[in-house]
């Protein structure tokens with residue numbers, strides 16, 4: 378019987394066939410089970426002789442079945458692996474891709490334009506102290522400009538300093554002049570904060586600051602720099618600037634810069650001079666600011682300018698509402714975003 382069963386086990390070429398053999402041998406009505414049952418009717422002597430043989434048979438058969446099962450399982454796995462093999466040469470399915478945010482795009486454009494003119498990129502902290510954001514920029518405690526800035530203040534002082542979210546990128550002028558020696562040519566892009574909100578104002582927005590400090594710098598250098606930058610940015614030669622006298626505590630004289638636009642197909646486009654739009658604030662760095670940074674204003678002069686990156690993006694790419702810039706709506710990002 379043992380030989381017969383082992384042959385049947387070896388011949389079982391599927392798990393189902395093996396199960397049939399197992400039931401026929403070890404199942405309730407199986408041949409081996411039947412032999413085991415005969416032990417009950419034997420005399421002790423017979424049982425002593427037959428018991429080990431019958432139990433041995435049962436063990437040999439179960440072991441044989443278990444081994445055959447392992448073999449069949451392994452073969453089934455091999456077969457599956459063979460048919461389910463990964464084809465690494467197949468093209469992968471298209472994954473959803475993000476886009477470059479207009480603010481990042483414009484920032485890249487600006488950095489490139491100014492890099493070509495020899496400007497390095499400088500940064501400063503968004504959590505500023507009130508000396509860098511105001512005092513050193515010739516905006517003393519009592520100055521009305523402090524109220525105009527709608528500043529977010531922190532409730533606690535740090536090392537005796539009043540802390541705030543910077544209201545403009547101009548504190549980076551101070552940080553640069555106190556940490557580097559002139560000549561200085563930097564742009565400083567970054568987030569700024571004001572408690573203000575409507576279609577064209579969000580509590581957080583982006584500015585870019587420019588600062589040049591050297592010997593003999595004058596308003597003509599400022600005008601050339603802004604003209605060169607705005608022509609490159611708007612990619613038009615007919616960009617016209619209008620410089621208007623203005624006031625900022627940290628520049629003297631101060632100059633507000635308008636850029637001319639025309640109406641093309643019912644839409645405002647930059648270029649020409651049918652109308653004017655204010656694009657930036659600028660001026661010659663105030664001697665008091667140069668002094669606050671420990672430099673001699675008789676030796677070093679310079680100009681500074683500041684403008685909104687988001688605003689430049691809106692003018693160049695035609696958005697009329699600032700708020701969706703920061704909503705994270707994928708439909709907006711898909712529409713206005715740029716491919717990397």
Ligand code: PHE
Pocket residue numbers: 544545546547586625628658659660681682683684
């Ligand atoms: N900091 C000014 C603002 O936020 C802009 C500015 C920068 C003006 C540099 C003059 C010089 O409005």
